Amino acid sequence: MGVAIEARGLWKTYRTKKRKGLFRSQVEVVEALRGVSFHVRHGEVVGLLGPNGAGKTTTIKIVSTLLLPDKGEAFVEGYSVVREAREVRKCIGLLLTVEKGFYGKLTGRENLEYFGALYGLSGSVLKERIDYLMKLLELDKLGAVDRLFEEYSLGMKARLGLARALLKDPPVLLLDEPTLGLDPPSARKIRGLVRDLARNGKAVLYTTHNMFEAEIVCDRILLINKGRIVVEGSPEELKARIPRLRTIAVLVKNGSRDVIEESIKGIGVWREVATTPEGLISIRVKTENPEEILHDVVKAIVGNGYTIASLRVEEPTLEDVFIYFSTSEGSGG
Amino acid sequence: MGFLDILRAELRFVYADVFRRKSVLFMFIAYPYILTLFILLVGYSMGSASVFVERVGVDPAIFFITSGFILMAILGVGDDILWRPLFDEWLGTLPYIISSPVSRVQHYISIPIPRLLLVLVSGSTSVVPVLLYYYGLHGLVEGVAIILLTAIAAIFFASIAMVIMGVLYGFGGEHWRAINVIRPLLLVLLGVYYPKYLLPLSGYIVSSLIPSSHIVEAIQRILTGYNPSLQIMFMLIGVATALFILYTPIGVKSIVYWEKRKVGEGVKI
Numbered sequence A: 001m002g003v004a005i006e007a008r009g010l011w012k013t014y015r016t017k018k019r020k021g022l023f024r025s026q027v028e029v030v031e032a033l034r035g036v037s038f039h040v041r042h043g044e045v046v047g048l049l050g051p052n053g054a055g056k057t058t059t060i061k062i063v064s065t066l067l068l069p070d071k072g073e074a075f076v077e078g079y080s081v082v083r084e085a086r087e088v089r090k091c092i093g094l095l096l097t098v099e100k101g102f103y104g105k106l107t108g109r110e111n112l113e114y115f116g117a118l119y120g121l122s123g124s125v126l127k128e129r130i131d132y133l134m135k136l137l138e139l140d141k142l143g144a145v146d147r148l149f150e151e152y153s154l155g156m157k158a159r160l161g162l163a164r165a166l167l168k169d170p171p172v173l174l175l176d177e178p179t180l181g182l183d184p185p186s187a188r189k190i191r192g193l194v195r196d197l198a199r200n201g202k203a204v205l206y207t208t209h210n211m212f213e214a215e216i217v218c219d220r221i222l223l224i225n226k227g228r229i230v231v232e233g234s235p236e237e238l239k240a241r242i243p244r245l246r247t248i249a250v251l252v253k254n255g256s257r258d259v260i261e262e263s264i265k266g267i268g269v270w271r272e273v274a275t276t277p278e279g280l281i282s283i284r285v286k287t288e289n290p291e292e293i294l295h296d297v298v299k300a301i302v303g304n305g306y307t308i309a310s311l312r313v314e315e316p317t318l319e320d321v322f323i324y325f326s327t328s329e330g331s332g333g
Numbered sequence B: 001m002g003f004l005d006i007l008r009a010e011l012r013f014v015y016a017d018v019f020r021r022k023s024v025l026f027m028f029i030a031y032p033y034i035l036t037l038f039i040l041l042v043g044y045s046m047g048s049a050s051v052f053v054e055r056v057g058v059d060p061a062i063f064f065i066t067s068g069f070i071l072m073a074i075l076g077v078g079d080d081i082l083w084r085p086l087f088d089e090w091l092g093t094l095p096y097i098i099s100s101p102v103s104r105v106q107h108y109i110s111i112p113i114p115r116l117l118l119v120l121v122s123g124s125t126s127v128v129p130v131l132l133y134y135y136g137l138h139g140l141v142e143g144v145a146i147i148l149l150t151a152i153a154a155i156f157f158a159s160i161a162m163v164i165m166g167v168l169y170g171f172g173g174e175h176w177r178a179i180n181v182i183r184p185l186l187l188v189l190l191g192v193y194y195p196k197y198l199l200p201l202s203g204y205i206v207s208s209l210i211p212s213s214h215i216v217e218a219i220q221r222i223l224t225g226y227n228p229s230l231q232i233m234f235m236l237i238g239v240a241t242a243l244f245i246l247y248t249p250i251g252v253k254s255i256v257y258w259e260k261r262k263v264g265e266g267v268k269i
Helices: A056-063 A085-091 A108-118 A123-136 A154-166 A184-199 A211-217 A235-241 A257-263 A290-302 A318-326 B003-020 B022-046 B049-056 B060-091 B094-098 B104-110 B113-125 B127-135 B137-171 B175-189 B201-208 B211-224 B230-265
Strands: A003-020 A024-041 A045-049 A071-076 A092-095 A172-176 A203-208 A220-225 A228-233 A246-253 A270-275 A281-287 A307-314
Touching: A003 A056, A003 A203, A024 A056, A024 A071, A024 A203, A024 A228, A045 A056, A045 A184, A045 A211, A056 A071, A056 A172, A056 A203, A085 A092, A092 A154, A108 A123, A108 A154, A108 B003, A108 B094, A123 A154, A154 A172, A154 A184, A172 A184, A184 A203, A184 A211, A203 A211, A211 A318, A220 A235, A220 A318, A228 A235, A228 A318, A235 A318, A246 A290, A257 A270, A257 A281, A257 A290, A281 A290, A290 A307, B003 B022, B003 B104, B003 B113, B022 B049, B022 B060, B022 B113, B049 B060, B060 B094, B060 B113, B060 B127, B060 B137, B060 B175, B060 B211, B094 B230, B104 B230, B113 B127, B113 B137, B127 B137, B137 B175, B137 B211, B137 B230, B175 B201, B201 B211, B211 B230
Parallel strands: A045 A203, A045 A220, A092 A172, A172 A203
Antiparallel strands: A003 A024, A003 A071, A220 A228, A246 A281, A246 A307, A270 A281
16 A cells, blocks of 8 residues: 655744733744654554644644644655645545534535535535435434534534545545544444545544544554654554553452552552442552462452452553653653 | 635525524614614714705715615625634634635635625615615616625725735734724725715825725715716726736735745644
8 A cells, every 4th residue: 555644854843922021022932843754554544642732733734734844844645745735635634623613503514515615526526425424424313414513512523524524535534633522422433434444545644642542443553742753553563562561450349448558569560559439449550470479469358358359460551552652761751 | 626616605605604693684784774873863963964965965864875885895895804714713614724725815705705795785775775765766777886886896895805914914913903903994994984085195095095995986976976977987997996906916915925824833723
């Protein structure tokens, strides 16, 4: 599969004026991107993960021709986002924030007709495309087609946003946190659709905070922190790159949190004891060799006369990867 | 992607918006009357209508209803062009408009047309009935001529509005504040309520640089009967056209510059 998006050494610095008193102001400089390079192939969903202010949205903005980089280059389908912005715009479908971006006094259909015209579609082609997308995103079932946008729920807004991104059937999709704040059925619907779109050859650049989502949607993940890509790979590869700490997770009935905390002191490399909403005590102990310390953990609980409700050993999650590389330890920053 | 497709989209957008906000629709029809009523009440408290007729040469009701209509048409075009980018930024639609492959110039030319058409149609509920009532069939012809001239004045204003837009956004910052200052200035400089020839020299010069002010003068000459010869009419329309032709390329460059500037600083999401 060919490369759809290619970024080479993107740098971006924001300068904002902060008012200091009535007449004075101070220029604040923020380095949003510091040499970001990556590529996205057709048929691939690439996740851009990182903490707030890491540079995810700045990257999406540059690729979608909404922001010029200070240094570096980005190409979409071979077109430069700086010199050939108009060609790039023909190739991309964009979804930025789900809660706004449409005209409130227009219905879903009217909004899509409006943006369809701006994207160069008209007549029966546009009408058929809108009908198809309304069905695909189940907006027809939700009765949203002829409802005013201002009456939409967040889930409907997200679906309509995705419908607009797909209006001109672009080969490249840029989706900035498309499931943020959505109810589970809407989020699941959108995740499933994104996977289907990639299967049909579309290149998708996808930002999210949701680790679970990143793991199931993305083929490859770029972890960005402080304007740099700190690590890149498939979810499995990334998990393999962090120290192989596994977690012994135990739920205890009728226990005392303080007693347990005292009893497991010194076991494993990291421990956490908490009380669940159901009144159980949750114990999480991280270690490289669970088999070696499992006996000590059980003994610390049963020895105090408490009952184990459940016990399991968990493999590292993408969240562990995210935390590991987002901290100074992992990113080296 | 044709201009007509973009225009059709804008027509749909504006009409859906206007017809779903009944208050806006009401204002379209009632604005010239409300404004006239207000001015006449103030005017009658200070003098009589006969004094106005003596000085200006036309009944104040006709003058102010026509002026309200002209103002709505011309400033409506200005408002559409100057406020629309801000409106889109607030609604979050601007990123999707900028990232569309449509010609920005074509888009901005199409933006004021739907509302202008509505205003012109509303002339049939204000200018035409009033002139018909006062002057009979001759008034009807005069009313239609005024609507056509107003359409030209409003279209010509688009060029200078685009220039102002580029300059304002070029300076950046909180440009909506600047728009709020410029708007009342334009109201005076257009000479709609306050004829151009009554302005001080500096004001007269600035006013003469606005293409639409010449068309407004032509309309006022028709209304007041002050030397409305064909020769003068053609001269005024000619000057306005020349200015329009002069400003249009600058307006186009202005829009292109605005987009570059927006992308340079980053389109707000």
